[in-house]
Amino acid sequence: MTENKIPYKIYLEESEMPQAWYNVRADMTTKPAPLLNPATGEPMTAEQLEGVFCRELVAQELDNDTRYIPIPQEIRDFYKMYRPSPLVRAYCLEEKLDTPAKIYYKFEGNNTSGSHKLNSAIAQAYYAKNQGLKGVTTETGAGQWGTALAMACGYLGLDCKVYMVKCSYEQKPFRREVMRTYGATVTPSPSPTTEVGRKILAEDPETTGSLGCAISEAVEDATTHEGYRYVLGSVLNQVLLHQSVVGLESKIALDKYGVVPDIIIGCAGGGSNLGGLISPFMGEMLRGEREYKFIAVEPASCPSLTRGVYAYDFCDTGKVCPLAKMYTLGSGFIPSANHAGGLRYHGMSPVLSELYHEGLMEARSVEQTKVFEAAEYFARVEGILPAPESSHAIRVAIDEALRCKETGEEKTILFGLTGTGYFDLYAYQKFNDGQMDDYFPTDEELAASFAKLPKLD
Amino acid sequence: MTENKIPYKIYLEESEMPQAWYNVRADMTTKPAPLLNPATGEPMTAEQLEGVFCRELVAQELDNDTRYIPIPQEIRDFYKMYRPSPLVRAYCLEEKLDTPAKIYYKFEGNNTSGSHKLNSAIAQAYYAKNQGLKGVTTETGAGQWGTALAMACGYLGLDCKVYMVKCSYEQKPFRREVMRTYGATVTPSPSPTTEVGRKILAEDPETTGSLGCAISEAVEDATTHEGYRYVLGSVLNQVLLHQSVVGLESKIALDKYGVVPDIIIGCAGGGSNLGGLISPFMGEMLRGEREYKFIAVEPASCPSLTRGVYAYDFCDTGKVCPLAKMYTLGSGFIPSANHAGGLRYHGMSPVLSELYHEGLMEARSVEQTKVFEAAEYFARVEGILPAPESSHAIRVAIDEALRCKETGEEKTILFGLTGTGYFDLYAYQKFNDGQMDDYFPTDEELAASFAKLPKLD
Numbered sequence: 001m002t003e004n005k006i007p008y009k010i011y012l013e014e015s016e017m018p019q020a021w022y023n024v025r026a027d028m029t030t031k032p033a034p035l036l037n038p039a040t041g042e043p044m045t046a047e048q049l050e051g052v053f054c055r056e057l058v059a060q061e062l063d064n065d066t067r068y069i070p071i072p073q074e075i076r077d078f079y080k081m082y083r084p085s086p087l088v089r090a091y092c093l094e095e096k097l098d099t100p101a102k103i104y105y106k107f108e109g110n111n112t113s114g115s116h117k118l119n120s121a122i123a124q125a126y127y128a129k130n131q132g133l134k135g136v137t138t139e140t141g142a143g144q145w146g147t148a149l150a151m152a153c154g155y156l157g158l159d160c161k162v163y164m165v166k167c168s169y170e171q172k173p174f175r176r177e178v179m180r181t182y183g184a185t186v187t188p189s190p191s192p193t194t195e196v197g198r199k200i201l202a203e204d205p206e207t208t209g210s211l212g213c214a215i216s217e218a219v220e221d222a223t224t225h226e227g228y229r230y231v232l233g234s235v236l237n238q239v240l241l242h243q244s245v246v247g248l249e250s251k252i253a254l255d256k257y258g259v260v261p262d263i264i265i266g267c268a269g270g271g272s273n274l275g276g277l278i279s280p281f282m283g284e285m286l287r288g289e290r291e292y293k294f295i296a297v298e299p300a301s302c303p304s305l306t307r308g309v310y311a312y313d314f315c316d317t318g319k320v321c322p323l324a325k326m327y328t329l330g331s332g333f334i335p336s337a338n339h340a341g342g343l344r345y346h347g348m349s350p351v352l353s354e355l356y357h358e359g360l361m362e363a364r365s366v367e368q369t370k371v372f373e374a375a376e377y378f379a380r381v382e383g384i385l386p387a388p389e390s391s392h393a394i395r396v397a398i399d400e401a402l403r404c405k406e407t408g409e410e411k412t413i414l415f416g417l418t419g420t421g422y423f424d425l426y427a428y429q430k431f432n433d434g435q436m437d438d439y440f441p442t443d444e445e446l447a448a449s450f451a452k453l454p455k456l457d
Numbered sequence: 458m459t460e461n462k463i464p465y466k467i468y469l470e471e472s473e474m475p476q477a478w479y480n481v482r483a484d485m486t487t488k489p490a491p492l493l494n495p496a497t498g499e500p501m502t503a504e505q506l507e508g509v510f511c512r513e514l515v516a517q518e519l520d521n522d523t524r525y526i527p528i529p530q531e532i533r534d535f536y537k538m539y540r541p542s543p544l545v546r547a548y549c550l551e552e553k554l555d556t557p558a559k560i561y562y563k564f565e566g567n568n569t570s571g572s573h574k575l576n577s578a579i580a581q582a583y584y585a586k587n588q589g590l591k592g593v594t595t596e597t598g599a600g601q602w603g604t605a606l607a608m609a610c611g612y613l614g615l616d617c618k619v620y621m622v623k624c625s626y627e628q629k630p631f632r633r634e635v636m637r638t639y640g641a642t643v644t645p646s647p648s649p650t651t652e653v654g655r656k657i658l659a660e661d662p663e664t665t666g667s668l669g670c671a672i673s674e675a676v677e678d679a680t681t682h683e684g685y686r687y688v689l690g691s692v693l694n695q696v697l698l699h700q701s702v703v704g705l706e707s708k709i710a711l712d713k714y715g716v717v718p719d720i721i722i723g724c725a726g727g728g729s730n731l732g733g734l735i736s737p738f739m740g741e742m743l744r745g746e747r748e749y750k751f752i753a754v755e756p757a758s759c760p761s762l763t764r765g766v767y768a769y770d771f772c773d774t775g776k777v778c779p780l781a782k783m784y785t786l787g788s789g790f791i792p793s794a795n796h797a798g799g800l801r802y803h804g805m806s807p808v809l810s811e812l813y814h815e816g817l818m819e820a821r822s823v824e825q826t827k828v829f830e831a832a833e834y835f836a837r838v839e840g841i842l843p844a845p846e847s848s849h850a851i852r853v854a855i856d857e858a859l860r861c862k863e864t865g866e867e868k869t870i871l872f873g874l875t876g877t878g879y880f881d882l883y884a885y886q887k888f889n890d891g892q893m894d895d896y897f898p899t900d901e902e903l904a905a906s907f908a909k910l911p912k913l914d
Contacts, residue, residue: 007471008537014464080465081549081840092538092612110567112842112877154837155549174631174882178842180889181833181882376638380611383538385569385635420569422879425631432637 008091010253012084018248019071021241024279025351026067027286030358032237032350033325035061036312041456044322052219052321054229056127060238069241071123078122078155079245082111087253088382088417094401096381101404103397104261105417106250106277107384112178113148115387115419116273117233120242121148124231125156134227135159139189139214141269142342142389143168143175144419145233150184160184161228163191163217165344166209167337171426178423189214196220196318208337211270211345216318223320234270235315235324235349243276250414251280261292261414263400267392268296268305268363269342271349277416282355294361295400296352297392299371301439302335304328304348305356305363307446312456313347323454326353329441330449336439340368340427341388366395367438372431374398375421387419388427465548467710469541475705476528478698481736482808483524484743487815489694489807490782492518493769498913501779509676509778511686513584517695526698528580535579535612536702539568544710545839545874551858553838558861560854561718562874563707563734564841569635570605572844572876573730574690577699578605581688582613591684592616596646596671598726599799599846600625600632601876602690603643611639618685620646620674622801623666624794628883635880646671653677653775665794668727668802673775680777691727692772692781692806700733707871708737718749718871720857724849725753725762725820726799728806734873739812751818752857753809754849756828758896759792761785761805762813762820764903769913770804780911783810786898787906793896797825797884798845823852824895829888831855832878844876845884 025031034043049058060069071079090103108116128136135158140146146162153160162184169176169188176186189209190197196216200207207213215232222230233239254261264281266274274296284290296305304327314331315321328347335344348356355361368388375391377398378384386394397415404411421428430436482488491500506515517526528536547560565573585593592615597603603619610617619641626633626645633643646666647654653673657664664670672689679687690696711718721738723731731753741747753762761784771788772778785804792801805813812818825845832848834855835841843851854872861868878885887893 011468078840112836112840114879151837151840155840173886174879177882177886177889178879181836181842181885183837379569379638380608380640383535383569383608383612385638422571422631422635425634428638429630429634432634 006089006257009086009088010256011086012249012252014080016252017079017084018245019076020068021071022244022248022280022283023063023066023069023241024283025064025237027283028354030354031064032354035322035324038319038323038454052223052230054124054127054131054133056130057124057238060241061236072126075123075126082118084249085110087250090382092381093378097398097401097405099401099405100408100410101401102410102412103401104414106246106414107417108246109384109387109417109420113144113151114422115144115148116243116246116276117145117148118151119245120233120239120272121145121152123242125149125152125158128229128231129156129158133229135161136229136231137161137218137222138231138233139163139211139218141165141168141211141344143172143423144342146184146186147175147178148233149231150179150182153184154182161221162186163189163214165189165211165214172423175423189217191217194220196320200317207334210317210334212317212331215316216320219316219320234272234345235347237351239272240275240279240349240351243272244279246273246276246416247279247281250277259412262411263293263295263413265295265297265393265396265400265413265415267343267389267416267418268298268348268352269389270345270347271352273416273418275349275352282360285360295396296356296361296363297396298363298365299339299343299392300365300367301339301441302329302344303365304346306365309450310353310357311453313453315347324350326350327356329446330452332452333449338437338439341424343389343392364396366392369436369438371395372436384417385421386417387421388424390416390418393417463546463714466543466545467713468543469706469709471537473709474536474541475702476533477525478528479701479705479737479740480520480523480526480698481740482521482694484740485811487811488521489811492779492781495771495776495780495911509680509687511581511584511588511590513587514581514695517698518693529583532580532583539575541706542567544707547839549838550835554855554858554862556858556862557865557867558858559867559869560858561711561871563703563871564874565703566841566844566874566877570601570608571879572601572605573700573703573733574602574605575608576702576733577690577696577729578602578609580699582606582609582615585686585688586613586615590686592618593686593688594618594675594679595688595690596620596668596675598622598625598668598801600629600880601799603641604632604635605690606688607636607639607641610641617641618678619643620648620671622646622668622671629880632880646674648674651677653777657774664791667774667791669774669788672773673777676773676777691729691802692804694808696729697732697736697806697808700729701736703730703733703873704736704738707734716869719868720750720752720870722752722754722850722853722870722872724800724846724873724875725755725805725809726846727802728809730873730875732806732809739817742817752853753813753818753820754853755820755822756796756800756849757822757824758796758898759786759801760822761803763822766907767810767814768910770910772804781807783807784813786903787909789909790906795894795896798881800846800849821853823849826893826895828852829893841874842878843874844878845881847873847875850874
């Protein structure tokens with residue numbers, strides 16, 4: 001098929017949609033390091049993890065060997081309501097940039113949660129329901145994960161308790177209303193309703209919160225209430241597994257037209273989108289079948305890959321979670337409240353951390369004013385108002401396309417457009433008013449944070 | 458093809474997308490009444506209309522004969538960025554309602570403007586650009602039309618000035634920011650920047666505004682600035698023409714699977730969505746090829762079809778526009794500020810008014826608390842958070858499906874899901890908090906408004 005026959009948007013038929021998730025760990029030579037019990041320093045057992053997480057999800061979390069894990073029919077039916085998501089050929093962007101590069105993006109924003117998060121939310125809620133639980137607890141930062149989980153729980157009739165990072169809760173009252181409309185209860189974090197929340201508030205009453213705090217509260221809530229478990233929207237191996245549907249669909253769509261990307265770009269907070277998007281491509285590279293250039297893009301204000309250390313750390317601020325080996329800024333690190341949107345997590349998915357550590361992936365950090373410039377440019381040219389998170393990937397995709405313009409290379413770029421910015425207009429307003437600024441943690445700040453990493457021996 | 462092979466979502470291939478708009482007026486025996494010059498009572502000439510509207514759009518406005526009008530390539534290319542929109546089989550809703558009815562909806566919310574309005578916005582902006590104009594002015598109520606026009610103008614590099622109904626401006630600050638992000642300037646209406654705005658403010662300084670006021674201001678702005686014309690997102694014949702793309706795509710998608718709807722339902726404010734959705738089906742009925750039941754759904758608080766009169770009236774509050782023959786509540790009628798969302802216009806498309814007058818279409822009015830009940834139900838079952846406007850259609854679609862449950866009839870229902878409710882969370886919040894109430898104009902109120910209709914002889 002010739003290049004010019006590629007439509008603006010490639011949709012898969014229902015029959016072409018993936019029937020199994022791809023588990024990239026099965027193809028990794030060095031597996032991601034296991035979660036450790038902070039009390040003993042020993043790997044967490046399934047039994048220990050099942051006190052916090054649903055049974056089936058624990059099995060997925062620990063499974064480093066099964067390459068394809070079937071997607072239950074009920075989840076595939078739910079996927080059919082909002083998937084397949086379109087793989088878009090960015091003809092307008094290419095023309096506007098006057099680049100020889102060919103740009104594609106996988107757009108995950110066409111559902112009410114506004115992002116890819118729904119892919120894992122429905123899976124996690126399904127397994128919770130299947131286990132006979134009453135409900136689940138979680139944290140949300142920018143609000144996309146909380147909304148996704150509220151939708152999934154609303155659909156299945158599960159109770160849903162969301163701890164929302166306080167600065168997002170205040171900047172995004174309407175996010176809260178979406179979650180309420182789907183039947184969830186939403187609490188600003190840190191809150192006085194949990195022990196860990198009270199402790200954090202006592203130490204810093206003015207804190208704007210962080211994902212790390214909110215995780216601690218949600219875990220405490222789940223483990224102190226009968227019939228509840230905690231679910232997490234990123235970082236974990238199981239989440240990357242569920243999000244592999246993004247990469248699988250992208251690959252099937254590109255394969256239909258014989259297109260092979262040279263560069264694959266995704267924003268990276270905890271790693272759910274990036275991990276999902278690159279998984280099947282990374283699998284090919286791990287198996288020696290093909291070479292790709294992968295770029296993780298993170299905010300300069302929360303640069304876990306580019307300025308963090310690869311070490312065991314707590315997943316949460318309150319230190320109630322297991323230890324994970326990952327690139328981290330330290331579990332006490334809280335990015336500036338001036339930083340818009342998500343990608344505020346101190347650590348990075350252990351799977352992606354290991355891949356990055358092995359040199360299989362690059363990472364770049366970008367300043368938020370540059371990110372919003374790219375976001376506005378993209379919105380006007382491609383018509384979609386992107387989420388600030390997604391716009392990190394747009395920034396680097398544009399930079400790479402402009403590099404192609406200089407060199408004349410006709411590279412094929414694929415990036416993940418994880419979501420829409422309808423609930424980020426507060427940040428857009430700051431940008432429109434010229435009141436947005438950039439923020440970088442200082443070396444001293446990071447060193448102080450690293451000094452507090454847990455000591456293992 | 459058997460019924461159970463119908464996917465959750467039917468997407469057309471690019472090659473199946475309509476290449477021409479369908480002009481339902483060509484098949485109407487009695488054409489919609491012409492716009493009249495209020496000064497003379499004579500039909501407006503093309504020359505007179507061209508002082509306000511773009512040239513090519515005037516030609517479309519006056520063309521009652523050409524059945525198919527080609528869609529220019531540039532507009533078709535823009536359509537490819539966000540169209541075809543999915544035709545969704547509401548399997549989950551059917552199951553939840555336990556109805557033998559088969560429910561389909563055409564979902565127009567998957568673009569940043571969040572509604573079908575973009576279909577006409579890009580067409581109108583294109584013709585303005587083609588005519589060498591500097592920019593366009595318009596009004597917006599709920600904000601969907603203004604956002605759509607801002608996007609279209611941002612894409613084409615046209616200046617865009619939006620007068621936004623004051624109560625929406627205040628309830629939806631983020632709508633304003635989307636428009637600004639696309640480069641538009643947004644003014645709350647009534648405003649002191651126009652003569653008509655100053656007059657309306659002098660009479661009622663506390664007014665929350667209305668579409669009728671905002672239209673007057675936008676028209677004054679356009680006609681007093683060189684290189685500008687006024688564009689309107691509903692009511693006009695040209696808008697229904699552009700919106701026929703919604704109905705055409707729906708029909709092509711249903712035809713592919715041999716599905717024929719029995720009942721076609723759309724919300725109706727000015728009539729752009731309903732007119733576009735039903736056009737090709739109505740054409741079949743007008744040509745005697747097939748029978749359908751069409752239902753226009755309007756808010757009980759602004760019931761132009763069900764409680765209005767069919768008469769010549771001003772399109773705007775300031776009486777600067779031509780007279781149109783339509784079902785109207787009187788150009789001075791302003792619906793309660795308690796009414797959420799759009800559908801606040803005092804009149805109805807002359808095309809739809811004539812079809813309704815001839816008994817070719819039914820109309821129902823619904824209370825907003827019932828509408829939000831349906832909206833929340835739909836959101837939880839089908840996953841999409843609907844706009845309040847669209848939820849009027851959902852309400853009646855559910856009512857019809859429940860009637861089928863009683864009678865056992867396996868009717869096929871098609872409704873227009875015009876948009877998403879991401880910017881309507883203020884209204885959802887009121888509903889979630891149990892603080893939403895219903896409002897009906899009294900007979901005395903309406904009689905007083907009708908008494909002020911222009912007298913023609």
